[in-house]
Structure formats: structure tokens, C-alpha cells
Amino acid sequence: MTIDFKKTALDYHEFPTPGKIGIELSKPAETAAHLSLAYSPGVAEPVREIARDPENAYRFTAKGNLVAVISNGSAILGLGNLGPLASKPVMEGKALLFKRFAGINAVDIEVTAESPAAFIDTVVRIADTFGGINLEDIKAPDCFEIEQLLIEQCSIPVFHDDQHGTAIVTAAGMLNALEIQGKRLEEARIVCLGAGAAATACMRLLISLGARKDNLYMIDSRGVIHSGRDGLNRYKQEFVNDGGARTLLEAMQGADVFLGLSGANLLPPEALLAMAPRPIVFACSNPDPEIDPELAKATRQDLILATGRSDYPNQVNNVLGFPFIFRGALDVRARRVDEAMKIAAVEALRQLAKEPAPAEVLKAFAIDRLQFGPDYILPKPMDARLLGAVAGAVAKAAVESGVARLPYPAHYPL
Ligand SMILES: NC(=O)C1=CN([C@@H]2O[C@H](COP(=O)(O)OP(=O)(O)OC[C@H]3O[C@@H](n4cnc5c(N)ncnc54)[C@H](OP(=O)(O)O)[C@@H]3O)[C@@H](O)[C@H]2O)C=CC1
Ligand SMILES: CC(=O)C(=O)O
Ligand SMILES: [Mg+2]
Known part of the structure; x- marks a missing residue:
């Protein structure tokens, strides 16, 4: 990143008002008559209606068009576990995107919680305020249990964006890229670098759409996931592949697809050269992809390349x-x-x-x-x-x- 871009990004966040979101009133509040409706005594009427039937909250409050973007900051983009407060710019950013693209009011909530149970307890207690909950940047494997228990305990949609938003957009882009390259998902050899929240959901969705499990190599920070490894959690066990490859380079021999949901600059050009003709490379780590796009393009001219960023063609990002x-x-x-x-x-x-x-x-x-x-x-x-x-x-x-x-x-x- 250039010094200029860093300054521009910081200035964007700081000026003219710190942060990226605010609150606007949706009702007039200019006169004494307005105040007597908005506040006491008029506000008592909707209170009584909601106490009588909670569904009335959708009628008389902002609940129905209000989403909470909630994080514990344990996997902020590809920057790692930097804590709840440091995740606030990203969560405000998601709120900005909700409003800009879909007219949804969204607020960011950064939770300091000592355990998944404490996080879940916090979210359950505030859930009824909102029409939906978008969980964001919560690391695996905690995210799986957190989302599942929240879905069970909340009466509104709870959606871990890094899992399902990413999987939906990745699957759509992947199916289109395969079509353009003249390949079929059912036959494609797929290498996924990363075995966390996003990677697990992407692989599950691709399998449900027709990808073959034995064609799929999932790689975490210790290498290819295979049955000889100790200490694999149950989510990683789902993706055991005993086809023989142990390293990224071995898995990439003849691969049709590389999907990166891991971290910056982890894909060397020699691994790209090992792929099959007309490969597909989705280097989706943010902000810095698994391979520099210029380097990838210079290494292989027959590839389809996508990143998670806005400044290159083919943005594969859950914002879609x-x-x-x-x-x-x-x-x-x-x-x-x-x-x-x-x-x-x-x-x-x-x-x-x-x-x-x-x-x-x-x-x-x-x-x-x-x-x-x-x-x-x-x-x-x-x-x-x-x-x-x-x-x-x-x-x-x-x-x-x-x-x-x-x-x-x-x-x-x-
Ligand atoms: N473009 C998009 O729309 C999206 C992109 N992402 C990106 O995906 C990445 C992961 O996010 P998320 O799944 O939420 O985070 P998680 O913390 O849940 O998962 C991170 C995964 O990356 C793996 N990893 C870290 N370092 C390495 C390494 N050196 N080699 C191989 N694997 C490694 C971890 O391995 P281990 O299990 O061994 O710790 C883990 O499996 C981030 O960069 C994020 O920006 C995420 C969501 C959406
Ligand atoms: C895009 C996104 O949600 C991420 O990189 O975590
Ligand atoms: Mg995210």
C-alpha cells in the first residue's frame, strides 16, 4: 500500500465526521405536538400495542428494516484476531453497504466476550431489537457453534456472512468461471487454501452443487487435511482427502481451481504453473490476496483470476x-x-x-x-x-x- 493511499483511507474515515455511518430521523420532531407523539405521552400507545403482541414491533418501530452487524473481532478480514474494537471500521463498512445497496438500516456491535458462550448470551439478549443479525469476522471453529446456537435461540434470521455470503458469491463466480473455461464442477480438481469459516462454507456449498469430495483438497496452516493428521476438529474432518498430496504444491499439480480464503501472499507462482490448462484462481483474502494479481497474470495468461478487492476485475466478495x-x-x-x-x-x-x-x-x-x-x-x-x-x-x-x-x-x- 502506498503512503498516499494509506492517508487517503484514513482521511476518508476521519473527515468530515469520524466513522462511516450515522442515524437519521424518519419522523418530524420540530414542534411540541411532534414531541408529544414521538415521546411522552404518544409513545405509550405503541408500547402497549407491542406488549400486547410482539409482532407489532414490526409495525411501530424500525425493527423490520434493522440489521445488527455483530463481531468479536477474532478474524478481521485476513488481518487476524485483532479484537472487537479494531473490527469496528469493518463492521461500520458492512453497515454502509447494507444501506447503500439495499436500503437496510444496520448498526455495528462489537462484543468483548471471553468465550463463545458469553458471545452467544450477549447476542441472544439483544436479538429482539433487530429484524436480522449478520455475524461477521468470527474465527473458525467458534463461528460454527456460535451461528448454530444463535439460529436455534433467535426468532430472526441469523447469518454468518463470512460463511454463507462468501459461499454464495464464490459458488456463483466459480460456476460462471468454469463455464467460460469449458470445465465442469463435477470433474474439477479444487484446491482450497484456508480451512476456516469462509473456506468450510464454500466447500460445503460447492459439494452440494456437484463438486466431488475426492477432487477437493483443503489446506490449513499445517498443510493438506488428511486422515493421518492429529487434532483435526470435526469441521476439518469433513474434508479429509487421502489422495496423497500433503503440501500446497503437491495438491496444485493438475488442479483446475484454486480458492484462497487464508491470508496474503501464500500462493507462489510455481504452484500456479503446476495447475491444469485454463485454471481458475480466486485469491479472495482481504485486503491482500493470496497472490499479487499482476504476478498471477504475468505467470499464466490462460487463467481466470478473481480477488476480494474492488480495484481489479472479478471481485468475489460477500458484498454481492x-x-x-x-x-x-x-x-x-x-x-x-x-x-x-x-x-x-x-x-x-x-x-x-x-x-x-x-x-x-x-x-x-x-x-x-x-x-x-x-x-x-x-x-x-x-x-x-x-x-x-x-x-x-x-x-x-x-x-x-x-x-x-x-x-x-x-x-x-x-
Ligand atoms: N472475498 C470475500 O468475500 C471473503 C474473504 N475472506 C477472506 O478469507 C480469509 C479467511 O477468513 P475466515 O475464514 O473468516 O477466517 P478464519 O480465521 O475462520 O480462517 C482462516 C483460515 O486460514 C488458514 N490459514 C492461515 N494462515 C495460513 C497459511 N499460512 N497457510 C494455509 N492456511 C492458512 C487458517 O488455518 P488454521 O485452520 O490452521 O488456523 C484457517 O483455516 C481472510 O483473508 C478473509 O479476508 C473471508 C470472507 C469473505
Ligand atoms: C469480505 C469479508 O467479509 C472478509 O474478508 O472477511
Ligand atoms: Mg468478513
């Missing part, structure tokens, strides 16, 4: 998922985000990439054309069609699978 998935889930008041909703989001993202990008996207990137191909496998986040396509598909799937508590919205497609 969570705003629109929550929009659809909130609008049908879904109890949870189920598998059918996730698959619907994958398909919607895939299809949108195959349609020509609209003028405002071309303008935002200062380019003439964006067409389905090696440098355009997924829509761009500022593509306004995402809201209609993804939220609509998610809402429809929720209604069809029975997790929706409201019918498909009359005002859809957005």
Missing part, C-alpha cells in the same frame, strides 16, 4: 450477497436463511453476469463495455439490478420453502 439476501429475507419476514434461499441467490448472481452491464456501472468503472467473459464473471456491487434480481429470488425461495412469515411482497421486483 449480504445486502440483497437480507433485503429479501426481511421483506418476507423469513425465520432463517435456508439452503433454498442460498441456491436462489447463487443462480440470480450467475444469470445477472450474463446480461450486459448497465450504463451506470460502465460509468462508475470508466469503461465502455463489460461482457460475460474471463474478466467479468460476476456483476459489480453498484449494479442496481442486483436488488431486484437477488432479493426477489431470495424472497421467492423463502416463500416456497415455507420459512417466510409474509407472502411474496406486492411491491416486488424492486
